Amino acid sequence: MSISYKRVRAIFVKDYKEFSRNYAVSIMLIFPVILALLFRKAGSSLPEASGFLFNTSFVILTCFAQACLIAEEKERNTLRSLMLTPATAMDVLIGKSSLVFVMSAVVLAISTFIFGYVPASIWAFVPTIILSIILYTAAGTICGLFSKTLLEASLSILPVAFVFMGAPWGATFVKDYPIFKVLDYVPSSQLVHLLGISNTGYTTGDVLNPLLITLAWTVVLTIVSVVLYQRRLKDE
Amino acid sequence: MQFQPMYDDGELFLPKIEFNMTLNQSIGIITDLKRKQLLMNQLVNHSQYYLFRAGQSEYLRLTVEELITFLIKVSERDGRAALLIDYFALKEERKVKIKDLSSSKRMYVTLLRVFFAHQPTLVLEEPYFYLEEQDRHHFKRILDDLSKEKQILILTSNLEDALISCDAIYRLNESGFHPLDIRDSEEDKQEVQKQDEANITLQKISTKRNDKVILFNPPEIDFIESVEGSILVHVGGENYDCALTLTELEQRLLNFGFYRCHRSYIVNLQKVREIITWTKNSYSLRLNTDKDAVVPLSRSKLQELKTLLNI
Numbered sequence A: 001m002s003i004s005y006k007r008v009r010a011i012f013v014k015d016y017k018e019f020s021r022n023y024a025v026s027i028m029l030i031f032p033v034i035l036a037l038l039f040r041k042a043g044s045s046l047p048e049a050s051g052f053l054f055n056t057s058f059v060i061l062t063c064f065a066q067a068c069l070i071a072e073e074k075e076r077n078t079l080r081s082l083m084l085t086p087a088t089a090m091d092v093l094i095g096k097s098s099l100v101f102v103m104s105a106v107v108l109a110i111s112t113f114i115f116g117y118v119p120a121s122i123w124a125f126v127p128t129i130i131l132s133i134i135l136y137t138a139a140g141t142i143c144g145l146f147s148k149t150l151l152e153a154s155l156s157i158l159p160v161a162f163v164f165m166g167a168p169w170g171a172t173f174v175k176d177y178p179i180f181k182v183l184d185y186v187p188s189s190q191l192v193h194l195l196g197i198s199n200t201g202y203t204t205g206d207v208l209n210p211l212l213i214t215l216a217w218t219v220v221l222t223i224v225s226v227v228l229y230q231r232r233l234k235d236e
Numbered sequence B: 001m002q003f004q005p006m007y008d009d010g011e012l013f014l015p016k017i018e019f020n021m022t023l024n025q026s027i028g029i030i031t032d033l034k035r036k037q038l039l040m041n042q043l044v045n046h047s048q049y050y051l052f053r054a055g056q057s058e059y060l061r062l063t064v065e066e067l068i069t070f071l072i073k074v075s076e077r078d079g080r081a082a083l084l085i086d087y088f089a090l091k092e093e094r095k096v097k098i099k100d101l102s103s104s105k106r107m108y109v110t111l112l113r114v115f116f117a118h119q120p121t122l123v124l125e126e127p128y129f130y131l132e133e134q135d136r137h138h139f140k141r142i143l144d145d146l147s148k149e150k151q152i153l154i155l156t157s158n159l160e161d162a163l164i165s166c167d168a169i170y171r172l173n174e175s176g177f178h179p180l181d182i183r184d185s186e187e188d189k190q191e192v193q194k195q196d197e198a199n200i201t202l203q204k205i206s207t208k209r210n211d212k213v214i215l216f217n218p219p220e221i222d223f224i225e226s227v228e229g230s231i232l233v234h235v236g237g238e239n240y241d242c243a244l245t246l247t248e249l250e251q252r253l254l255n256f257g258f259y260r261c262h263r264s265y266i267v268n269l270q271k272v273r274e275i276i277t278w279t280k281n282s283y284s285l286r287l288n289t290d291k292d293a294v295v296p297l298s299r300s301k302l303q304e305l306k307t308l309l310n311i
Helices: A005-021 A023-042 A049-075 A078-082 A089-115 A122-145 A150-173 A178-185 A187-196 A204-235 B033-041 B064-074 B081-087 B103-116 B133-146 B159-165 B246-256 B299-308
Strands: B006-008 B011-014 B027-030 B049-052 B121-125 B151-156 B168-173 B176-180 B205-209 B212-216 B223-227 B230-235 B238-242 B258-262 B265-268 B272-279 B282-287 B293-297
Touching: A005 A023, A005 A049, A005 A089, A005 B064, A023 A049, A023 A089, A049 A078, A049 A089, A049 A122, A049 A150, A049 A187, A089 A122, A089 A204, A122 A150, A122 A187, A122 A204, A150 A178, A150 A187, A178 A187, A187 A204, B011 B033, B027 B159, B033 B121, B033 B151, B033 B168, B049 B103, B064 B081, B064 B103, B103 B121, B103 B133, B133 B159, B151 B159, B159 B168, B159 B282, B159 B293, B176 B223, B205 B246, B223 B246, B223 B293, B246 B258, B246 B265, B258 B293, B258 B299, B265 B282, B265 B293, B282 B299, B293 B299
Parallel strands: B027 B151, B027 B168, B049 B121, B121 B151
Antiparallel strands: B006 B011, B168 B176, B205 B212, B205 B238, B223 B230, B223 B265, B230 B238, B258 B265, B272 B282, B282 B293
16 A cells, blocks of 8 residues: 555644644643643652653544544544545555644643653663554544544543553452453553653563553454454445 | 446346446436445445545644645655646635635545545546535546546535536436436437417326326426326426427427426426526526426527526
8 A cells, every 4th residue: 555745744734733723622722731741740659650641642643633623524524535635544644643642742842841750761761652542542532433523533542541540450459359450552552651660670671561562452452443444435 | 447236125226337438528426315325335446436524524623735735745746836726726725724715615625635646537426416506616626637647436415416527417316327318419400390379278297106196287387397208297306207309398388488498408497596607518497496407498498588587
């Protein structure tokens, strides 16, 4: 399947304009910043604050924006119309995902700066964040594909929010329900582990584990979303 | 172009349909909602057919100019947006967001997607339904230009919409798939026998339907058309078969204010409400009946009709 830079850019620009003028969705861009401002003071006393900040931002910004972008096109039948142009399914997907990626990266960089988080290892932190953005974009794509309207899309990310944002807290129940150990392998839990590493004295394994688990999730979810996307479009 | 037959509860719902499509000749099919859906569902080949469905919406938050620019880029065309906007007659709306356009204009802008299609065949569902007169003019002009390079098929439930830009029209209903004769030809001046002035004034038109013979008083009849050689008498939105020829009917009905407005049509002048002057075959008559009925009018007959009506 061919990918054309020109078409991807056209879709990127179009989606940027649509997104920035849809205030109900684009207001999500400022929530991570507000959260960062709120937790800034409590930062030292709340070790989990940074994990909460990042995981919340991934869900309400990355995942939600992507789901809305796709669901809105479906709602207006413009996605079906796009399939009749030379633009391929990958053109559309990459155009949308790259917009969401850029927005998430910029907003998260600003929030990290405001929050004042200093990563123990920048070489593990940055790739994990990048992989996480791709991962949550893929999750958003899947949500968008299963919803027909914008309204459905905002509801369909609730399960994602519940699982991914709740997973780090699942550890509290591990004593009563041993099955909850599984939640430790959810990328959001791994991100909390990674962020919690102290500046002094960490092993390569401490850093590498979260990175590898996140990478595995990213690869799987991306493949699932692309396959689902192409299959769903055939049904249209 | 070819459609496979479809059955509904064991009955033939959609017959096998086959017709030729050429350039410069748009085809219209007049049919109902369900048959339209069945026809469109058969056009799945994305490289052959560009399908414009009536439910199509648009990127509402873009301005007209941004949308045209996007469509140019995504369909890999050459050409500048400004030139196309002039061609589309959208200069005044250039900076307006699509959601702020009037509903007719919004539909017109949405319809412009077919202009950017690369497929050789364009299929449009009800393109004129939501358009106001001025936008109909613009879109008809664009479709006429497009038909020089593409084959165009219009699916509609309304004869008037089909008349706007179709050169050949078929009707698809429970009685099958039949062409309508709407072409405007100058050489249809048949020798009409001299009408005997002292003819009997009591005339009933005998028709047949479901093996019953039904007699109509001429003033009841809206219009009479010839479809593939058989004569259909339209009364109150229903049609009935008639064994007489159009020429015979014309002579019988002349004294009742009927008029042969076209080679294949006789119309009851008492029921004519409007002369539409800008459809594809130049002129049409709209009738004042319960159901919206439109009848084609030959160019050569217009002057004669005007004298008849004292206008």
